[in-house]
Amino acid sequence: MADPTIRLRDVSYATGGAQILTDINLGFRAERFNVILGPNGAGKSTLMRIAAGRQAPSCGDVLYGTILLATLDAATLARRRAFLAQHVDLTFALAVEDVVMMGRYPHYRAVPSPRDKDIVTRALELVDMAGRRGQSYPTLSAGEKQKTHLARVLAQIWNEDASAPQRTLFLDEPTTSLDIHHQIQLMDTARSFLKQRCTIIASLHDLNMALAYGDSFFVMRSGRLLHEADDARDISQELIERVYQVKAEMIAEATDQPRLWRFRL
Amino acid sequence: MPLLRRLSNSQVYLILALLLAAVLVASASIGAFVFLPSRMALFLGEALGFASAHPGDVLDRNVFLLLRLPRVLLCAFTGATLGVSGAIMQGLFRNPIVEPGLAGTSAGAALGAAIAFVFGNAAVLSPLGAAGVPIAAFVCSLAATMLVYRLSTSFGRTDVFTLLLAAIAVSAMCSAGTGLISYIARDPQARNITFWNLGTFTTADWRGALLVGAAFAVCFLFAAHHGKSLNALMLGADNASYLGVNPEKLILRLIVINTVMVSTATAMVGVIAFVGLVIPHLLRITRSADYTFLLPASALLGALIMEVVDIVARLIIRPAELPIGILTALLGAPFFLRILIWQRNAASGFYG
DSSP: OOOOSEEEEEEEEEETTEEEEEEEEEEOOTTSEEEEEOOTTSSHHHHHHHHHTSSOOSEEEEEETTEEGGGSOHHHHHHHEEEEOSOOOOOSOOBHHHHHHGGGGGGOSSSOOHHHHHHHHHHHHHTTOGGGTTSBGGGSOHHHHHHHHHHHHHHHTOOOOTTOOOEEEEEESTTTTOOHHHHHHHHHHHHHGGGGTEEEEEEOSOHHHHHHHOSEEEEEETTEEEEEESSGGGSOHHHHHHHHTSEEEEEEOOTTSOOEEEEEO | OHHHHHSOHHHHHHHHHHHHHHHHHHHHHOSSSOOOHHHHHHHHHHHTTSSOOOGGGHHHHHIIIIIIHHHHHHHHHHHHHHHHHHHHHHHHTTOTTOOTTTTTHHHHHHHHHHHHHHHTTSTTTGGGGGGHHHHHHHHHHHHHHHHHHHHHEETTEEOHHHHHHHHHHHHHHHHHHHHHHHHHOOSHHHHOHHHHHHOOSTTOOHHHHHHHHHHHHHHHHHHHTTHHHHHHHTTOHHHHHHTTOOHHHHHHHHHHHHHHHHHHHHHHHOOOOSHHHHHHHHHHHHTOOOHHHHHHHHHHHHHHHHHHHHHHHHHTTTTSOOOHHHHHHHHHHHHHHHHHHHHHHSTTOOOO
16 A cells, blocks of 8 residues: 555644544545545535645644645645535536636646646546536536536646646545436546545535545544544444444445445434 | 627727727827827837928927826726726625725825825825825825724624725715815815815926836736636635745735835826726626736726726817716716625625
């Protein structure tokens, strides 16, 4: 396995008297699909925001390879990692391709290069939105909007060069507002991006989907890292029941298929 | 207008610039004295030393060079300032319903300018000299804008109705202050309450035109760099930061730039509302919401429309002149209502 791309060293975060994260030490696996699991309020989103550089930890460090995140300038960081939020609130009438082109902003000053335009086209094709590139963003459905933003963040860190530096894609509950078709499409597209030697860090609520798509798992509860696993089979029934406060029952298990769980209170 | 969408940005700028040039010539020739383009060229040539002056033309020449020309330029610079300011503020508040006249920026500037006119010789302000008026306008304008911004924006989201209510309250406070000062004032410009509330170009002189022009030029050069950043900010502060923009720094910097140019213009011509609202709105519905296009295009269209409105204001009740703010409100308020209805109808604030 390659070296960890992004590492958190003794990271804690407190705000307004509330301790959100406590002594987090972890290294995300390079070029793998890393999944952060945990109930609401476990600190998943805060962990992602800190790892992505949007928020500084109260104490501890974040390292990108061997470089301290705090010493990276904003433009370099923007070419190293992209972040897809669960919902983007955009009300102005921009064309779909203009929104995707924003992903290339960290790469050009005034005028996009032919390469930037080419990447926008490729990203739109990858998310199956090439036919909608001229359409006005507010007229899209929720699924199409999220696909547009997926294309935007993919364009931001797009690089097919084998010698390209390590890049990371953050997905913060990206499928929350999507129907099943769009959920699967988004997860498949994101996973296919691993081929570009990119690391994915995702927080997901749907445990079955997380187990089906993830390579490595980081289970959190109450701001602490509870468990790390590099195999979906290491996520045990006992762990699920303890972390999520539910009764879990395995409904399908085959050797080459991900496990399927059913939950009740 | 699909035609406008097919043209390139440069072609749109060129069309707007040509129209603006034509309207500037028309505006300079129309009025109590009518000047043909050939005579205007002659006066300009004389003033610049290319031709020797005819002694018989003194009155005409003075009217043209000292009254008409500065007025036409002041009007154009003010329109450009208000257009760009509307675009910047709508980007900062992430809402198309903001503009300097409605968000307290102009009202604050008017209060500051009125204070400086009346108390300009007082101990605190006298060291500033002639710069006292624009500086006082800037300080009050910045305070008013920041107050409205803080009240209406939390976590990077602007609540429209809090924004409008906060703007009403702050503007009312500023207008009350301005009203009080013009009541006790001796300076004829500060005494004129219509000047502050409705705006006018009748007091135009070269000093005002050059001051507003210089403030606009400097601020526009700074603002024009931030088109991409304003686009990114449409996605919200968090997503903008993931694209390498520091949203907190961007917002503060643009509020200051915006306030410098708006307060300078307001100190010279009074409060002219709705221009900053309508200009970017027209450009969005006919072409694009992309700020790299919107900032230069708003400057050109702002100057163009301001000039047209000023011509109408000069002609409509000849030989008297209508305060320009009456016309801009008459034409602009329906746009405001239209945007408001759109926003109310769409739960998510859809804006097409």
